Amino acid sequence: QSVLTQPPSVSAAPGQRVTISCSGSSFNIGNNYVSWYQQLPGTAPKVLIYDNDRRPSGIPDRFSGSKFGTSATLGITGLQTGDEADYYCGTWDSSLSGYVFGTGTKVTVL
């Protein structure tokens, strides 16, 4: 059972913007940095955002991250059909002494 809660799905038309929320607690998001992962169908997850809002090299600036309190948000602008995937947030949980993932959000491009 995930300790981080995400909406099951979000959708928008090509070119539009979507946001995905990730809600946690003071044991995880509230006191640790958040990362975001993209999992394209049939592939392994790939990091999109780390340290709340930093992008690894090669990740387009259409992807952005933010954190406020015990929640984090992933934003995707200029939505493309290739963005259809499952997205997961992740962070360290100090209470569990382990890494935790969000429940996952499926992005659909209409």
Add this chain to the structure above:
Amino acid sequence: QVQLQESGPGLVKPSQTLSLTCSVSGVSISSGSYYWSWIRQPAGKGLEWIGRIYSSGTTNYNPSLKSRVTISVDTSKNQFSLRLRSVTATDTAVYYCARLLHPDISAGWWLDPWGQGTLVTVSS
């Protein structure tokens, strides 16, 4: 370029032990501020972190699996391994290995890169 590759049996009988190995290339498993992790994903479900190991052998496990899991490291082979005992059908999943980054105490934790994953089915 750092790469990870999982290997091991794709079929394990109930009550037996699941054993997987992750081979790391492009970086020494002993170097840097790196931990090495296992994650799993049942078909159609979300990601579950299994545990991590440092090159020194220090480990942390998901509390829900701690009683059945052992992660070990072989620095001479640049590999780390997962053993999950007393498996049942609920352990059927794609198992991933990944590098867990934590550059310094003021930074966060994130997983990059990931291996391609290997499907393990628990069935008689």
